[in-house]
Every structure is written in structure tokens, then in C-alpha cells.
Amino acid sequence: MDKNIIGVRFTKVGKIYHFDTSAVPDVGIGEHVIVDTSRGKHLGEVVQIVQELPPKPEGGWRYVERRATPRDLLLLQSW
Numbered sequence: 281m282d283k284n285i286i287g288v289r290f291t292k293v294g295k296i297y298h299f300d301t302s303a304v305p306d307v308g309i310g311e312h313v314i315v316d317t318s319r320g321k322h323l324g325e326v327v328q329i330v331q332e333l334p335p336k337p338e339g340g341w342r343y344v345e346r347r348a349t350p351r352d353l354l355l356l357q358s359w
Contacts, residue, residue: 283341287328288315296327298334300341312348323348323356 286307287296299315301307311326 283333285330285333285341286313286326286344287330288313288324288344289327290322290324297324298330298337298341299344301344304344304346307344307347312353314345314348314352316342316345318342321345323352 284301284305284307285298286301288299289296297315297317299313301313304313307313307326309326309329312323313326314321314323
């Protein structure tokens with residue numbers, strides 16, 4: 281299976297982290313997704329579609345679990 285790598289940001293001005301979105305097709309820039317991180321599940325915004333595959337991180341690529349639901353976005357706003 282080909283790797284589809286996207287850049288996700290968790291804060292407006294934070295670092296961009298890369299995730300494999302092979303299991304969630306057609307994710308676009310500006311969409312919110314739930315991703316598996318070393319600290320558990322987090323909601324982030326897709327800010328880039330990676331054209332050239334960066335070096336594989338130690339431990340392999342982490343995955344996009346799913347697109348964020350309206351409920352996920354409401355919970356984020358309540359924080």
C-alpha cells in the first residue's frame with residue numbers, strides 16, 4: 281500500500297507533524313483529523329499534503345485514525 285503522508289498542526293503556530301493517511305482517503309488541507317500520537321489521540325488540522333516522502337521516523341509512521349466529527353470540534357472549542 282502506498283503511503284499518503286500529510287502534515288498536521290495541533291496549534292495555530294505549532295510544529296507540523298507528519299502522519300500516514302492511507303486508511304482515510306481524500307483528506308484535504310483545512311480538514312480536522314483525529315491522529316494517534318505518542319501521547320494518545322489528538323485532534324489536529326491538516327496543513328499540508330506531502331509530495332516528497334520525508335525520511336521514515338524511528339518507530340514508523342503514526343496514523344490518521346479518522347476525520348474529526350462536529351462533536352469533536354465542539355469539544356475542542358469548549359477547552
